[in-house]
Amino acid sequence: MWLHASCLLEFNIPVDTPFLLMLRPRSGRQQWIGREQYVMLPSVRAVEFTDPFGNLCQRLVAPAGPFSIKTSVDVECADASDTAPGSPFVEVQNLPEETLPFLLPSRFCESDRFTQMVAALVKGRSSGYDQCAAIVDYISQTLQYTPGSGQQCKSACEVNESSQVVCRDMAHLGIACCRALSIPARMVVGYLETLEPMDLHAWFEAFVGGRWYTFDPTQKNLQGGRVAVAYGRDAADVAIYTQFGEPVTLTRMDISVKRMSVPLY
Template identity: 75%
Template sequence: MWLHASCLLEFDIPVDTPFLLMLRPRSGNQQWVGREQYVLTPSVSAVEFTDPFGNLCQRLVAPAGEFSIKTSFDIQVADVSDSAPGAYFIPVEQLPDETLPFLLPSRYCESDRFSQMASSLVEGVAPGYDQCAKIVNYIRETITYAPGEGQEIISACEVNEKTQAVCRDMAHLGIACCRALSIPARMVVGYLETLEPMDLHAWFEAYVGGRWYVFDPTQDNLQGGRVAIAYGRDAADVAIYTQFGTPVDLQQMQVSIEQIPAPVY
């Protein structure tokens, strides 16, 4: 399917402020960007680079006063994410080098503290995809998805003590449990066409059966087009914007995504 997505960020900047942004999708096996627009108001110079996870990042200094960032794009994605029950577990010594960072504990995914819990959750389950699915089902059954409720980022250990959480924090718990089983897992931030209420969304991917697969504890199924914007070890790596110095006020954030006919350029 083809989707049109957009994100508007409006700030009140007290003094000239450095920003690091992560708002551009990149084309790959799962998505293809057909057209894109990136508008800074007022216009300032920006420099783009690719971070260690392959994300397209922009650096700029926002001037004092009202400042806005508007991104929009047309993108082709699948209308449902792939699933693969029974996909096999890959021993660590056979994993591709690029997956290895996603086996280690990270700031918000303390996988070294979940070995016993993860093992008990998947007892009797075939190693690989089915273990990841079992973990997701546990999170979905024990923690209520509460969009908009969690402004402060919390770790997997903290999430595990709660009865409700936002998508980002539920992904942290899934990632930590998968890594505890020696399954590479990474966080993804992006858009989900069917999300209600509409906002940017977080889920995770696990590497089994020779590729990455989507897992989302907040959704009952994998229906709906997904657009990945950023990948990382946890939320610390995938912030859509980071500002440095004097705190700034985010006045407004608007996110939209809708299905469109195949464009003719």
């Protein structure tokens, strides 16, 4: 199917301010970019590069005053994410090199502190996908998903002691638990067609059975098209915008995701 996704960010900039943006999804195994638009008002020079995780990043200096960024994209993707119960654990010595950074503890995913808890949590489950599914069940049954409830980024340890959390928090806990089992896990930020209320969304992927699979503790199933915008070890790697210097005010943020007919262009 095809999705049309858009993101509008409006800022009030006190002084000329450097920005690092991560707003362009790329084509890959799970999605194909048919058309995209990227408009900044006022128009400024931007330089694009690819970060160590393969994300498309844009550098620019926003001028003082009102500043807006509008992106939109037409994407061909599946109408549901793949599942693979029983898919096996991949031994560390057999993992592809590109997955290895996603085995280690990171700023918001202290996987070295979850070894004992996770061992008890997945007891009796087959190594691999089924263990990841048990982790997702634990998170969704233990924590209350409350969109908009937290602006402060929490680490997995903090999340595990919380009650109300957002999607980013749940992803952090899932990632930390998977890595504690030597299963590579990474954070994904992007669009989810069925999300209510609509916003940018975060979930995680785990590498089992020789490929990455989607896991999302905020959803009862994996129905609905997803558009991945950025991948990273945790939220520190996948911020859609980072500004440097004096604080700026985000005055408006609008996200839209809609199904569309097959484009004719």
